Amino acid sequence: MIVRPHRPADDEQLYQLTRLAFGGPREPSGPEAFWSHRTEGWRGLVAEHDGRIVGSLKVRDYRQFFGGVAVPMGGVASVAVDPHARGQGVASALLDTALADMREHGQVISALYPSAPALYRGRGWEQTGDYQRATLRPEMLALLPKPATRPTMRRAGKEDLPALTDVYLSVASTVDGMLDRATEAFQPEEALDLDVLDVVPGPDGSLLGYLAAQRPDGDKLVCEDLVARDGETGLALLASLARWTGIVNEVSLRIVDPAWWQLLVALPVLYEVVNHPWMLRVVDLPAAVTARGWPAATHLTSFAVDIEVADEHAPWNSGRHRLVCDAGQVACEPGGSGAVRLHARGLGPWFAGSADSAMLRRAGLLTGDPVDARLLDLLTGAPHPCRMADSF
The missing domain is CATH 3.40.630.30 (Gcn5-related N-acetyltransferase (GNAT))
Structure with missing residues (x-):
């Protein structure tokens, strides 16, 4: 073969x-x-x-x-x-x-949606984040608070595509795991073919938020994106979904922004959320550390953590490395004592911050000095949820 x-x-x-x-x-x-x-x-x-x-x-x-x-x-x-x-x-x-x-x-990293988790775990990927859809009746959204003022909404045109991207990035860049949708794998103009692409205009030609959805045959509205810069705009977009009451029986809502989902859509009834977990793998550890942002590092005093990685299928990752946090920057250098030992499967959840060292230790993916391991958590702010709003 x-x-x-x-x-x-x-x-x-x-x-x-x-x-x-x-x-x-x-x-x-x-x-x-x-x-x-x-x-x-x-x-x-x-x-x-x-x-x-x-x-x-x-x-x-x-x-x-x-x-x-x-x-x-x-x-x-x-x-x-x-x-x-x-x-x-x-x-x-x-x-x-x-x-x-x-x-x-x-x-330098790789993600996938696993149909056969054991296969991918055997090659170093590990479950790290979620892609979620909620199924709601539109009248449930009518129970939410209304925005203080009802903003003007209109259908987006081709000239709005750069502003749509800006709104999306204003949210996505703050949520670990989201894609930037800026590579050739994406064609932004395809959004114009959606049945619903409504925007909330802001000052100076900017946009405060947008709603993108499809209306397939049947009694369902499939919402692909609901993105807002602020809570009032988020409530306005949710209110627009509530106005589908009597027209459709079900809204399938892709959860893009955890802010509005957790803090705005707090409904006192049960509803269904379907989760499609995704896995992450670190492909090239030193390069991945260089490429990532480390906002917590600006608030930390200088330190180093010596790790030893076992990575059979990406042997260039294997061996001893020193993670150095200095003057707000984080780098991965060769060498060190290997005080903390990480399995290849543990690198993805650590890198993303979805699992802390205690979780990785219980899963058998980390061993060694617990004090040094705790420093790894400080770098990523672990544990916290990671989310992706695109499937592939």
């Missing part, structure tokens, strides 16, 4: 392979069903045996916010293996090749 980059000539085989894995019609609906239809923003790998493709994987080009900085991230997706070849190491070989490929392309 060989693992190699995707070629346009692979498209027919890849369509049938991914159809078996994820479902879909036997015959492609058109050229847009093939991998080569759009080549920007991703790279593909295929596993080939005896001249036939038996596995596939995509690495999407993303950037993910941690500490207020967008860190280059490889989004692993479309992992599929032909049924007859499963259990023979095909997916593992694809992932091992992808790790080296991501490092070569400067994607």
